[in-house]
Amino acid sequence: MRVNEDTVLRGQWVILVPYEPHHVVRYHEWMKSEDLQKLTASEPLTLEQEYDMQCRWREDNDKCTFIILDAARWDQGCPEEQCMVGDVNLFITDPENPALAEIEIMIAEPTCRGKGFGEESTRLMLFYGISSLGISTFQAKIGQENMKSVQLFQKLHFEEVSFSSVFQELTLQWKVTDEERQQLLDTAHFTVTSYRNLKVPENQEINSIQ
Template sequence: MRVNENTVLRGQRVLLVPYEPHHVPRYHEWMKSEELQKLTASEPLTLEQEYGMQQSWREDADKCTFIILDAVLWDQGCPEHQCMVGDVNLFLTEPDNQALAETEVMIAEPSYRGRGLGEESVRLMLSYGITALGITTFEAKIGQENLSSIRLFHKLHFQQASVSEVFQEVTLRWEVTEQERHWLLDSTLFQMAAYSETKRCITEAKS
């Protein structure tokens, strides 16, 4: 999605940056994991295909993605590819009025799981979806065995909407009422900056 191509979202422990070509090699290495393929319902891609997917995320009006960086490593001067821990996405199912979006998060680096970075990343993405994209309803489709993700979205006020025994997944939904909007924005450290001002690419030396 071009609307977020120059946007950085900053929280306390994570920095969300647009998915750029210099992120692709590490992302491709992540997605060789059979565990991540299962959790994300993804098929393995070649590196060339992964570059094509990155371009799709950049161009398609119904897709919005950010790469999750470890903000501590970033503040220490590490280049982006060394700070990468996962990604967080929105799929706009009604792109014309941007009222409904499906959200998902992946913490790909095992050592970063269970530390709250996934929750903070989703909070930032929901806040961005509300304030910048005008989304009023969010959904999350999660495999029934992925109990940690189900607990995460329940914590963020998502409620079970349906269960598919065929696909072995549960659909959770969050309606953005005025009360829920205030709850999220008041409880989330949410800052936006220009990516061009903070960009630190794979070829740049550690400062």
């Protein structure tokens, strides 16, 4: 989506930035992993196809993605590509119902799993979907064996609504109530900045979403 091309969301552990061409090579290396292909239900792409996909994420109105950066590494001055740990995405699955979106989260770097990056990135994306895109119903489709992801979304109020025996896949859903929406907006303490002006804030305390 063009709407998030200059948007940066920063929490305590992660920084979400738009998916840019300079991210593609590392992303492509991630997606050579058969395990990640299985977990994300993805097919391997050539590098050229990956660049084409990055353009589609930027241009298509039904797709929104952020690359997840390790905030600590960024603060230490590491190049942006070396701070990449995964991505988080929203898909508008029904053009006639733009308030419904499917959400995906991937922490691709094995050493960065189990550190809270996935949960904080998901919370940031839920906030962005609600506050900036008008999303009121979120769905997550997760392989039955991927229990860590299932538990993450259940923690975030998602409930199982269906199971596909063909794909061995659970569909979990969260319909955001007015009370939940207001609570999220009231307690979502993080920084929203411009990607063009991305820099490390000095002497600024950043709080994670509660």
